[in-house]
Each structure stands twice: as structure tokens, then as C-alpha cells.
Amino acid sequence: MTYDEDVTEEGAVQLTDGPREACGVFAAYTPRQRVSSLIYFGLYGLQHRGQESAGIATSNGETVTVFKDLGLVSQVFDEPALAGLDGHLGIGHTRYSTTGSNNWANAQPAHRQVGATSIALGHNGNLTNTSELAERLGIKGATTDSDLMAEGIARAIDDERSDDRGLEMAILDVASTWEGAFSLVIMDQGRIVGLRDPHGFRPLCLGALPEGGWVLASETAALDLVGARFVREVAAGEMVVIDAGGVHSYQLTQTPAPGLCLFEFVYFARPDSQMYGRGIHAARRQMGEALAAEHPAEGDVVVPVPESGLPAAQGFAAASGIPYADGLVKNRYIGRTFIEPSQSLRDRGIRLKLNPIPDNLRGKRVVLVDDSIVRGSTTRKLVQMIRDAGANEVHLRVSSPPYRWPCFYGMDTSDRSTLIAARLEVDEIRDHVGADSLGYLSLEGLLEATGVADAGFCTACLSGNYPTDVAEAADKFQLERS
Ligand code: SF4
Numbered sequence: 001m002t003y004d005e006d007v008t009e010e011g012a013v014q015l016t017d018g019p020r021e022a023c024g025v026f027a028a029y030t031p032r033q034r035v036s037s038l039i040y041f042g043l044y045g046l047q048h049r050g051q052e053s054a055g056i057a058t059s060n061g062e063t064v065t066v067f068k069d070l071g072l073v074s075q076v077f078d079e080p081a082l083a084g085l086d087g088h089l090g091i092g093h094t095r096y097s098t099t100g101s102n103n104w105a106n107a108q109p110a111h112r113q114v115g116a117t118s119i120a121l122g123h124n125g126n127l128t129n130t131s132e133l134a135e136r137l138g139i140k141g142a143t144t145d146s147d148l149m150a151e152g153i154a155r156a157i158d159d160e161r162s163d164d165r166g167l168e169m170a171i172l173d174v175a176s177t178w179e180g181a182f183s184l185v186i187m188d189q190g191r192i193v194g195l196r197d198p199h200g201f202r203p204l205c206l207g208a209l210p211e212g213g214w215v216l217a218s219e220t221a222a223l224d225l226v227g228a229r230f231v232r233e234v235a236a237g238e239m240v241v242i243d244a245g246g247v248h249s250y251q252l253t254q255t256p257a258p259g260l261c262l263f264e265f266v267y268f269a270r271p272d273s274q275m276y277g278r279g280i281h282a283a284r285r286q287m288g289e290a291l292a293a294e295h296p297a298e299g300d301v302v303v304p305v306p307e308s309g310l311p312a313a314q315g316f317a318a319a320s321g322i323p324y325a326d327g328l329v330k331n332r333y334i335g336r337t338f339i340e341p342s343q344s345l346r347d348r349g350i351r352l353k354l355n356p357i358p359d360n361l362r363g364k365r366v367v368l369v370d371d372s373i374v375r376g377s378t379t380r381k382l383v384q385m386i387r388d389a390g391a392n393e394v395h396l397r398v399s400s401p402p403y404r405w406p407c408f409y410g411m412d413t414s415d416r417s418t419l420i421a422a423r424l425e426v427d428e429i430r431d432h433v434g435a436d437s438l439g440y441l442s443l444e445g446l447l448e449a450t451g452v453a454d455a456g457f458c459t460a461c462l463s464g465n466y467p468t469d470v471a472e473a474a475d476k477f478q479l480e481r482s
Pocket of ligand 1: 201260261262263264406407408409410411458459460461462
């Protein structure tokens with residue numbers, strides 16, 4: 001997937017490709033060990049889920065310390081910063097903003113002090129009833145859904161409780177008021193908590209550390225990075241509390257309806273992660289095989305749009321018998337820069353991300369495989385770039401269906417007018433991007449390729465079927481559809 005908006009409202013150049021996700025979360029509890037470095041490496045494994053800010057909160061049993069800043073994990077933390085984060089338990093967060101702008105105050109973990117209790121919270125997802133919650137809490141002005149959750153919990157904490165379960169009781173008290181997507185890590189001085197909304201839109205898993213202790217992470221790849229063993233996924237609608245007594249589980253609802261974001265399988269998750277027990281790389285490769293069966297192409301070479309189109313292109317090549325070749329090189333050190341580009345550089349923006357290998361394209365009929373097209377303008381530049389490199393034909397194949405409906409659950413596509421497939425039919429998109437042919441994998445084909453279709457997925461951006469009530473704007477689209 002390639003992304004189209006190189007310059008953000010703040011004037012920064014966003015060189016990451018693909019639509020931005022709402023965040024990565026990580027948490028660790030150990031009986032003895034300092035956890036700041038461990039959380040740092042966990043976040044390192046989740047960097048792809050959010051590149052605007054990073055933060056860690058830790059506790060030594062008495063004091064919660066928070067350190068957060070704008071930037072990549074490696075830019076925010078150095079040895080002195082990690083040394084200042086004392087304690088054997090903590091949480092971490094990498095952020096891309098889907099609610100609230102990108103500034104220091106909105107970086108996470110969010111922190112609150114209630115009497116003697118100190119809490120911190122990291123959120124992946126997007127709530128759909130933010131205004132209602134703000135009104136209920138009497139909060140006016142700019143805020144984030146994550147901040148509202150932290151505030152709601154803080155107000156529900158009974159600091160006078162005779163036991164030490166104030167945090168978990170407060171969460172149980174307020175979680176039913178939250179609508180939309182939330183995979184959370186929360187902590188106080190003595191415990192970490194992980195929870196997922198009743199649909200489990202965003203992933204969260206539990207791992208065990210070899211020397212004792214537990215971790216929670218958005219993806220299994222982050223467990224691998226810190227040497228933790230995958231134990232299980234936190235279930236949709238489940239809250240796990242980890243303290244000196246081990247892992248305790250609570251159900252937020254008796255009627256969970258699992259609906260993991262299907263785009264985790266298509267694009268968001270790392271290929272070396274597993275979800276619903278299925279390896280993401282294998283699923284993406286199978287999507288490519290299914291795509292070759294649904295939309296065969298006459299070509300000389302199959303070329304992926306790196307990196308996310310790679311496994312699907314491998315699958316397409318294997319199933320079609322057309323040789324696979326690298327035709328585009330991705331700048332590996334891509335990230336976010338705050339240098340304002342000149343107009344001429346801006347026009348060349350795509351070259352900062354991807355550059356062609358003319359020797360592999362010249363005189364060829366190229367089957368270009370990408371995992372999705374959201375806005376389309378970069379795809380158009382890409383097709384032109386491949387033609388300029390000498391390709392005779394460009395046949396575009398996409399390993400997911402047309403992205404027609406906005407996401408309100410944590411992907412930054414809430415404005416439908418920016419989605420090319422909301423405005424144009426497939427043959428019009430083909431003409432717009434300048435390809436000789438265009439084929440999208442069907443939703444049925446995509447679900448089957450995951451190998452775990454029955455586990456439950458959100459498909460709203462591809463089908464228009466939203467699993468929850470969403471914003472007024474979405475209701476309008478639903479009417480339009482009926
Ligand atoms: Fe994922 Fe699309 Fe559902 Fe958003 S609408 S959670 S991107 S499947």
C-alpha cells in the first residue's frame with residue numbers, strides 16, 4: 001500500500017507508506033527486573049503501528065514515572081531516559097493520532113493522579129462516542145478519546161477502598177460507557193491491565209517471560225523481540241489484570257462479538273505476527289494466490305509494491321507461474337521528517353519512498369501487486385514511474401476489495417470523499433491510475449485466504465457493514481447504500 005499525503009497539516013513530511021494506524025501498546029510485569037528497556041524493545045517491535053510519538057510509564061511499586069515525546073521510539077528514548085524510568089512494571093505506547101492532533105500533550109501514556117493512586121493508560125483504537133463522553137465528564141475543548149478514558153477511570157477510582165482493587169473496579173465501572181475500538185494497557189503502582197472492546201477491533205496478546213513475569217502487546221512479533229512466549233490473545237471483551245498474584249481475567253460483557261480489523265491481515269500487522277492463530281505472512285501469500293485465480297493476468301513479470309505487497313506478489317507469482325522480480329526499491333530508512341520540502345521535491349515525493357529498477361521492468365508486461373488502494377494518487381504516480389522505466393504494460397492486481405467506506409475504528413480514513421473507490425467504479429479507477437488492467441480480490445476470497453474467516457472480522461471499510469453504531473456521517477452512508 002502506498003500513501004498519498006506527503007505533507008501533513010502541520011507542514012511535516014510523512015514518508016511512511018500506507019494509511020496510518022492508531023497505535024501500538026505494550027506492557028510488562030516482572031517480579032524483580034527493571035522493565036524500562038524491555039518495554040523499549042517491545043515498542044521497537046511495534047514502531048510500524050505509530051510513528052508520531054512514543055512513551056513509557058513505569059512503577060517501582062510506589063511511584064509512577066512517565067516519559068513521552070514526539071518522534072520515533074529510537075528518537076524519544078536514550079540510555080538516560082530509560083535509566084530514569086524506575087520499576088518492575090510498566091506500559092508503553094507508540095502513537096499515530098486519529099483523534100486529536102499530534103502534539104506533546106496528546107502523546108501517551110496519559111497520566112492521572114487520584115489521591116494516592118497514580119494511573120497511566122495507552123490506547124490503540126478509536127472511540128465513536130467521544131463527544132458524548134466529553135459532555136458526560138463536563139470537558140470542553142480539544143481532547144483525545146484516550147484522555148477521556150483516563151479521566152473517566154480516574155473519576156471512578158475509589159481511593160478509600162479497603163482492598164487494592166481500585167483500578168480494576170473503576171475500569172469495570174466505566175468501560176461500558178465507551179463505544180468503538182479500544183485495546184488498552186493501563187497501570188497503577190502495583191499492576192498492569194490489558195483490555196479489549198467487545199468486538200476486539202484491535203489486537204492484544206499475552207506473553208510469558210522466561211525468567212518469570214508477563215507481557216501484553218499489540219502483536220506477537222513484539223513478544224518475539226523481548227523473548228516472551230506467546231500464551232494467548234486477550235479475548236474480545238476481556239480484561240486481564242496482572243499483579244503479584246498472577247493473571248486474573250474479567251469479562252466486560254457476556255455477549256462479545258469478535259470482529260478483528262480485517263486490515264490487520266491485509267496491511268497493518270507485521271508479516272511475522274500471528275493473529276487468530278494464523279501467520280500473517282502465510283495469509284497474505286494466500287491472498288496473492290487467490291487473486292491470481294480470480295484475476296489472472298498476461299504478464300512477463302510479477303512485481304510487488306514493497307514492503308506490504310510482497311507476500312501477495314509471491315503468492316500471485318507461484319499460482320500464476322509468472323516469474324517474480326523486484327522492480328521497486330523502498331527506502332528502508334523511511335520515517336518522518338519535519339523538514340519542509342520545496343515544491344519540486346514535493347512533486348518528486350514518491351521517489352523518496354520508492355525507486356524503480358529499470359533492468360527488471362524494461363520491455364516487460366508488468367503485473368504490479370499491491371495489498372490495497374485507498375486514495376489512489378500515489379498508485380497513479382507508481383504506474384507512471386514503472387512505464388517511464390520502460391515497462392510495456394502495467395497490470396495492477398490488488399489483494400483486497402475496493403476500499404469504499406470510511407473507518408471509524410482507528411484507521412485514518414474517516415473522510416469518505418478521499419477514498420477513490422467511493423467515487424469511482426473499478427474500470428474508472430483503472431483509467432485514473434493509468435493501468436492496462438485492474439483486478440481486486442473479492443471479500444469472500446480475502447476472508448477465505450485468512451484461513452480463519454469464522455473467527456470474526458470487521459469488514460466495514462470493504463462492505464459498509466459496521467459492527468457498531470458509528471458517527472452521523474456513517475449513518476448517512478448506510479442510508480445511501482440501502
Ligand atoms: Fe479495519 Fe476497515 Fe474495520 Fe476499520 S473499518 S476496523 S480498517 S476492517
